[in-house]
Amino acid sequence: MIQSFVRAVLLSAILAMPSFASAGTYSDGLTRCLVENTSTDDQNRLVRWLVLAFAANSSVGDIVDINERSVDSVQREMAEYTNRVFLKDCLLEAREAVRYEGESALVNAFKFSSQVAGRAAMSDTGAAAMLEGYLLYLDEKRFEREILGK
Secondary structure, three states: OHHHHHHHHHHHHHOOOOOOOOOOHHHHHHHHHHHHOOOHHHHHHHHHHHHHHHHOOHHHOOOOOOOHHHHHHHHHHHHHHHHHHHHHHOHHHHHHHHHHHOOHHHHHHHHHHHHHHHHHHHOOHHHHHHHHHHHHHOOHHHHHHHOOOO
């Protein structure tokens, strides 16, 4: 019971880049187009790019080494994906979203697409096992007693 609760809380926290409510018809159309035109390979590109960004955070320097030879290729792959979905696959939707709802529609649609990729990444068995590793050290009995009242 406690482990499934804690897992749910942890995954929610990790994937909780700000969620955006429906901004409008055109933003929703752009978001839908991005998701529909983002393949599993594209999601992997997004994940690699997001991991690269997280790895560059100074607080993880002692546990993560960035392979500098890979940085340029990850950045290029991300640019290729972004160019394709915004300038080809979803060009009409992007134009309409910006025209009627402003430039923030592009940012919000991209963030949602990144959330989808993040969820897919977290469903990987290796990632899930790593996320659950801290449960070995959790004071489960106290958690249940103090918070769940058991």
